[in-house]
Amino acid sequence: MAIEAATELESATAGAEHAHTAAWIATVLRSRIAAGELTPGSKLSEQSLSTALGVSRNTLREAFSTLAGESVVTKIPNRGVFVASPGAEEVREIYRVRRMIEPAAALWGEVTPEVLENMEAIVQRAQAARDVGSVPDMADANQALHSAVVGLAGSESLRALMDRVLAEMRLVFHAMASAPDFHSHYVDRNVLLVERLRAGKREEAAAGLRDYLDSAEAELLGHLASEAS
Amino acid sequence: MAIEAATELESATAGAEHAHTAAWIATVLRSRIAAGELTPGSKLSEQSLSTALGVSRNTLREAFSTLAGESVVTKIPNRGVFVASPGAEEVREIYRVRRMIEPAAALWGEVTPEVLENMEAIVQRAQAARDVGSVPDMADANQALHSAVVGLAGSESLRALMDRVLAEMRLVFHAMASAPDFHSHYVDRNVLLVERLRAGKREEAAAGLRDYLDSAEAELLGHLASEAS
DNA sequence: CAACCCAAATTGTTGAACAATCCTGACTTT
DNA sequence: AAAGTCAGGATTGTTCAACAATTTGGGTTG
Numbered sequence: 001m002a003i004e005a006a007t008e009l010e011s012a013t014a015g016a017e018h019a020h021t022a023a024w025i026a027t028v029l030r031s032r033i034a035a036g037e038l039t040p041g042s043k044l045s046e047q048s049l050s051t052a053l054g055v056s057r058n059t060l061r062e063a064f065s066t067l068a069g070e071s072v073v074t075k076i077p078n079r080g081v082f083v084a085s086p087g088a089e090e091v092r093e094i095y096r097v098r099r100m101i102e103p104a105a106a107l108w109g110e111v112t113p114e115v116l117e118n119m120e121a122i123v124q125r126a127q128a129a130r131d132v133g134s135v136p137d138m139a140d141a142n143q144a145l146h147s148a149v150v151g152l153a154g155s156e157s158l159r160a161l162m163d164r165v166l167a168e169m170r171l172v173f174h175a176m177a178s179a180p181d182f183h184s185h186y187v188d189r190n191v192l193l194v195e196r197l198r199a200g201k202r203e204e205a206a207a208g209l210r211d212y213l214d215s216a217e218a219e220l221l222g223h224l225a226s227e228a229s
Numbered sequence: 230m231a232i233e234a235a236t237e238l239e240s241a242t243a244g245a246e247h248a249h250t251a252a253w254i255a256t257v258l259r260s261r262i263a264a265g266e267l268t269p270g271s272k273l274s275e276q277s278l279s280t281a282l283g284v285s286r287n288t289l290r291e292a293f294s295t296l297a298g299e300s301v302v303t304k305i306p307n308r309g310v311f312v313a314s315p316g317a318e319e320v321r322e323i324y325r326v327r328r329m330i331e332p333a334a335a336l337w338g339e340v341t342p343e344v345l346e347n348m349e350a351i352v353q354r355a356q357a358a359r360d361v362g363s364v365p366d367m368a369d370a371n372q373a374l375h376s377a378v379v380g381l382a383g384s385e386s387l388r389a390l391m392d393r394v395l396a397e398m399r400l401v402f403h404a405m406a407s408a409p410d411f412h413s414h415y416v417d418r419n420v421l422l423v424e425r426l427r428a429g430k431r432e433e434a435a436a437g438l439r440d441y442l443d444s445a446e447a448e449l450l451g452h453l454a455s456e457a458s
Numbered sequence: 459c460a461a462c463c464c465a466a467a468t469t470g471t472t473g474a475a476c477a478a479t480c481c482t483g484a485c486t487t488t
Numbered sequence: 489a490a491a492g493t494c495a496g497g498a499t500t501g502t503t504c505a506a507c508a509a510t511t512t513g514g515g516t517t518g
Binding site: 056079 | 509
Binding site for chain 2: 472473478479480
């Protein structure tokens with residue numbers, strides 16, 4: 001049975017290149033965690049996973065090393081690796097980062113017409129998602145917008161950091177038993193943000209962003225606190 | 230002969246804990262690269278290194294995975310891993326990052342008296358190093374100050390990013406044939422920066438920092454351009 | 459019911475093996 | 489002599505099997 005599952009999983013991911021197994025496995029696990037198939041806190045056994053993915057334990061371990069570096073996964077010596085399970089402190093850290101780099105990018109980044117177009121398309125997508133009531137689409141659009149904001153900085157490293165942070169945010173939501181309507185009230189603020197950027201009101205945009213992030217953090221922490229685990 | 234070298238190197242690093250070999254090896258390589266013992270661009274052969282460090286090739290590979298994630302090392306498929314060798318583009322990226330997070334931390338970070346004390350001690354160290362003419366000490370103090378600036382943000386992730394960036398800066402200097410007097414003219418600017426922070430003039434501090442970083446980047450790029458490799 | 463201890467499972471690490479890929483240097487060809 | 493090519497040797501990529509060290513889960517005992 002383990003074997004059948006193995007070939008099944010393997011063929012499910014086939015079609016893409018043999019792009020050097022360890023890296024490949026890392027991307028597979030990354031997306032599977034992001035999709036919520038592997039829930040926060042769950043253990044990733046070397047034996048099960050290596051047979052399930054059809055790779056050797058050594059190769060899997062290599063993938064674990066890179067994922068641990070991205071803190072997608074937490075490695076506890078002699079205990080194993082677990083899907084990262086961010087709590088209140090991690091949420092605070094997430095917002096410490098966002099409260100620095102997002103306003104900084106809004107203030108000092110390079111705002112080009114193309115990026116503005118893109119942002120406007122994104123907020124429209126968010127509005128459409130809200131109208132339809134699709135929470136996942138709204139969350140996606142929201143994250144896409146903030147990713148685009150950081151993109152103003154033009155820095156690959158900051159982009160990567162922001163992506164990591166947003167991935168951790170997704171884990172926070174995955175870890176929550178009841179997903180509240182966290183995104184809908186922020187859609188309008190995002191519209192306002194883009195308008196300010198378009199108008200060249202950088203400082204207002206940055207200040208609004210900081211305010212936005214404070215609210216979002218407070219709300220998220222409130223939800224976390226009310227979920228006694 | 231390979232064996233003797235192995236035991237020699239191993240005993241050189243002994244005394245510290247056997248703290249899970251792969252991670253341990255990663256730190257050894259990290260510091261050896263930071264110290265300039267392993268020069269940028271040089272190849273890290275799996276066979277040589279594994280025997281030299283007294284670990285198996287598999288374990289070494291695990292360490293490589295984490296170091297590649299930190300971009301301390303560059304992995305080229307089927308070719309091997311090399312000590313990262315940052316060029317002009319990487320320098321630009323470094324300053325893109327610094328130009329965002331340092332002024333942001335200066336503007337919005339939490340400036341406590343203790344941190345100010347620490348910063349003042351650091352600039353004094355820099356001044357002393359300049360008087361004595363010790364370039365390494367000056368470089369260290371300089372980096373320590375800017376690390377402390379980012380520390381104002383109170384974010385572990387940003388700290389980590391800044392540390393990575395500063396490590397990459399060291400690699401840039403290690404890669405340069407002739408090390409110019411890059412630091413001495415910036416000592417005074419750092420003094421001014423700390424004074425502004427002490428005086429609570431956040432915006433001036435941030436603006437000054439951005440200016441500082443522009444100058445430093447330009448100078449560094451100039452040096453790089455004049456070194457035809 | 460707490461403390462202990464043993465056996466089973468899991469991680470940590472190694473060594474050897476083999477396929478796939480690359481590099482080198484000699485050999486051809488023009 | 490310059491350029492192309494082609495074996496073969498070296499290196500990386502990956503797997504497998506094994507063993508030590510550690511954790512885990514019971515079961516026994518006081």
